[in-house]
Amino acid sequence: MMAFVHRFFDTSKLINLVLNISLLLLAVGAALLVGAVMIWLMDADPVKAYQALYEGAFGTTNSRAETLVKATPLLFVGIGICVAFRGGVVNVGGEGQMIIGALAAVWVALSFDTVPRFLENIPIHDFPHIFIVTASLLAGFLAGAAWGGIAGVLKAYFGVNEILSTIMLNQIALQLMNYLLNGVLLDPDQKDRVNRIPKTARIQDYAKLPRLEWFSDTPTRLHAGLIIGLALAVVVYILLWRTTLGYRIRAVGQSNRASRYAGINVKRQVLNAILISGGCAGLAGAVQVLGLQYRMQTDGSAAGFTGNAGFNGIVAALFGGLHPIGTIPASVFFGALLIGAQSIQREVQVPASLITTLNGLVVIFVVSSQIFIKRLTKRRASVPPQPTTPKSVPALQEEPTQ
Amino acid sequence: MPEHLLPTGHRRIDQMRMQGIVKKFPGVLAVDHVDFDVKAGEIHALLGENGAGKSTLMKILYGLYHQEEGQVFLNDLPVVIRSPNQAIQHGIGMIHQHFMLVPSLTVAQNVALGMKSSRGFLLDIDMVSKRIRELSEIYGLQVNPSTPIWQLAVGEQQRVEILRALYRGAALLILDEPTAVLTPQEVDDLFRILKQMTADGHALIFISHKLHEVLAISQRITVLRDGKQVYSIPTETATKETLAHMMVGRPVVLHYDLRPIEPGPARLRLEEVSATSDRGDEGLKKVSLQLHAGEIVGVAGVSGNGQRELAQVIAGMRSTSSGKIWLDNHDVTNHSPAAMNQHGLSHIPEARMTDGVIKNFTVAENFVLQNHGRKPYAWGGVFMNFRNITRQCKTAIKDYEIKTPSHETPIKSLSGGNIQKLVLARELSRQPRVLIAAQPTRGVDIGASEYIHHRLLEERTKGTAILLISEDLDEILALSDRIVVMYEGAIVGEVKRDQADIRTLGLMMAGSKVPV
Incomplete structure (x- = not known):
């Protein structure tokens, strides 16, 4: 039995994984405990509050669906963050990349106001639908990648700090969205109104991502974006750990000097990392439009469209250990917190912004638990197990010791 | 008394x-x-x-x-x-x-650092200086108390350390x-x-x-x-x-039998190569050097006299400011590290932990640092072929007696000697035509050093041209066919192995021009 386990798992890896997960849960528990004290200080019942949180996030079929809907953009952004951070690029431009991706996707989707004849002639079931959705998603990916790429070129070739440039690009993306939604992309129906709402026209049915009707008997807003996100997690996992591109990105993220020595083009890999990362964020925006909102609308703020997913995705990725697969449960967890926040407010009259605080607490506890893990493993690693090769040590104990 | x-x-x-x-x-x-x-x-x-x-x-x-x-x-x-x-x-x-x-402080200030002053919060540096002069005289440690540390040679800095200890009793x-x-x-x-x-x-x-x-x-x-x-x-x-x-627990060979061999054609040629150092001054001054197949050329010198720049310039990691580098009659001046690899250059870098390996990567991942995108380690340059990587890496672990729990262990948890053996295994596995070995045994224990030396000599027999850069004169003397000495970025002398003696080499390393 043990031999079997040894064959398929590196036991030390398994131990590390279990250690990691249990510490993570411990950190979350500690954060919730501190949060409970805060709720109690607000004269509310923490037990009730957390019950409301849980019920709000998982209590009904619809709440479960909403949790997953909320988790979907976090997942996309988070997967991208895994690539960026593994490549040593701190991409905090998820918001801007989401917006640009959504703009491109909605533009492509709207440009198909009728289904072109040549698409209908191809004898594949539902081909026009597949084609238009794919083209829109692709546009979202490429636009997000290009937006990230600006920061990537600035970092790789001009040494501009990517944290600054991506934050700035978020602002530019926001204003670009406001400009376009008030201008060329404005819904024709709104054009002649006096108090017009800056939003695009609704996309046609054949440009929409399908809703996942098998999830429940009653209709929910859960859409195929989630499935695409899950697939993307697997693809990016393979990319990072099974391809030469992923090897190079990780190598550059770990050590510029060793990568240079190895003949890896460091600048190009920095650019690659942020291109992929921006592309994933762009997809997040595209999926929000094609799967959920069916149009783009602005209230003048970035969060009005993204719901802060560009930032919360970073948190999810960190919580998921910067691993695309780990980001899946992490996104669901944060999605649940965000959905549950609303019912906390309803049930126990605690402001929903408490959940933002709770988010912050979780991050702090998780990050410090990571440091704890590092210390722990360092201590174990500092004692290298030294299997003695039989050749090198003929005993010498009988030699003169004076 | x-x-x-x-x-x-x-x-x-x-x-x-x-x-x-x-x-x-x-x-x-x-x-x-x-x-x-x-x-x-x-x-x-x-x-x-x-x-x-x-x-x-x-x-x-x-x-x-x-x-x-x-x-x-x-x-x-x-x-x-x-x-x-x-x-x-x-x-x-x-x-x-x-x-x-502290380099920017004077000798006296360094000695006083961290000690209680006799005048409370005020520093009585004159008193410290006076005492330093007394101690210098007693022990014959000539040091001027008002010189800043950065102006002192390494040997003098050590005297300051000794003085400081004596000062404190x-x-x-x-x-x-x-x-x-x-x-x-x-x-x-x-x-x-x-x-x-x-x-x-x-x-x-x-x-x-x-x-x-x-x-x-x-x-x-x-x-x-x-x-x-x-x-x-x-x-x-x-x-x-x-x-x-x-020390080692088994008999150790301290002298190698260097059978003289007829050096082959020139593999690596440097013509008046100059380069800038990290500090921005001329780290390498018009260095000319020839390296023949089947010979080991030792580069002796006190550290910081251009050896690092020399290795990096040849490996393509530092650009030249003038001069030409030829490898097998190809002009490879300012080629990238990847191109130099393709031309048959292997390089054991001096900074093993920062340049030579990626600490958090596994032994196997580090084994394919340069070749990860080539056959047999990758399919079509896109997907890593872990089956082949694992197999070749396991062979290397066995052949080079690398002590590691497994090929999937992060390399940072191996000892220095075993990491160096892996670097050596990787660099030699590409069957290089020219090998740059920079400080190949620094911080490596005797057993592993001996092993690395044997491997280098084996490569020499195979006809590889080897440039051995080392601060350890014993190592240079034991392995080299020819020895060049570097001082302040230039080659100040060259001696044949049988004419080399540690005295003259030492004088050259300290900068005196010695007629050879």
């Missing part, structure tokens, strides 16, 4: 005795019931490989660690030393391998690998100073792994291996061979 006082006016330590010292770290017994002692007026050398426990033992004496068992006695009284400060109060000083000096001085950074002439100076100190009644502990130095300077030698005391002997009855045997 009373018998028990040193020339510095401090009390001397007639005898220091460590008895039955045991120190455990999680999972290892670092020091295992070791007895060690030193008397006033003698140098007791502590010999052992990396990880043998010699630094741990000394750190216990200096108060940095605390022992689980055993007792330290000073002048036959049991003492407990909990911190370096307490050690200094007891008259124990330590000179670390890496100097603890050290009667017993621990010297941790004090000769590692010195030229042969500076080593002679240091030894003169050490002899003067013992004559004056100091007790000295000399940590080293260089056998000839230990034999030259000490009165007694203790060898540690795997935390155990395996050998203690008066120096006059010790030989290099037995000492090496004791």
